[in-house]
Amino acid sequence: MPLIRHPYVPPTFFLNEVKQIPADLHNYVLKPLFSFAGQGVVIDVTQQDIENVTDPANWILQRKVKYADVILTPDIPAKAEIRLFYFWKDGEARPAATNNLGRLSKGKMIGVRYNKDKEWVGGSFCYFEE
DSSP, X not given: OTTOOOTTSOOEEEGGGOSSOOTXXXXXXXXXXXXXXXXXXXXXXXXXXXXXXXXXGGEEEEEOOOOOEEEOOSSSOEEXXXXXXXXXXXXXXXXXXXXXXXXXXXXXXXXXXXXXXXXXXXXXXXXXXX
């Protein structure tokens, strides 16, 4: 994501390329480049968290995404996220969306670790009209 600049992609930077830490650090998350199930992600980032990173080339600083609680469930509303997976064939002008993952969350972050004690959360496949 640090290489993608688009209005629908949160500004994301390799930590080793950040010249000045944002003053509004509370609006960012700190993530390892390679993580599974949100392991290592720091949601409430502090200056100390950044200073503790020993290999900043393998970490990103990303603007937080504010998910809206819009999916009605039997207890409290859930947040939704649809992740799209693309493949870009050599010689093609654009990548093609090939798969997706729909996720519902009621935790601080979308992912298993933040939803262990919640109901009506999880992942699924989404169908779209052509």
